[in-house]
Amino acid sequence: MxxxxxxxxAAESNDPNKTDSGYPPGIGVRNSLIVLGCINFFGMLFTLLVPKSKGKLLEEISKENETST
Known part of the structure; x- marks a missing residue:
């Protein structure tokens, strides 16, 4: 949202004369799409860095239920 x-x-034109009334000048549609593409690319990279659970429960992965002896 x-x-x-x-x-x-952000998609508004850089030129103040070409912007819609009531909106401040933005960075343009092309630059806005480039920014969104970069954000999506970094999101994909960070998603690939998360280790897979391999069917284990979160408690098993974090070793929460193990007791120290």
Whole structure:
């Protein structure tokens, strides 16, 4: 929801004479799409860095239930 409104403002033209009334000048549609693409790319990279659970429970992975002896 936040990014939808952010894109609306960012996609406005750089030229103040070409912007819609009531909106401040933005960075343009092309630059907005480049920014969104970069954010998506980094999201994909961070998703690949998360280790897979391999069917284990979260408690087993974190070794929460083990008692120290």
């Amino acid at each position: 936040v990014s939808a409104f952010g894109f609306l403002y």
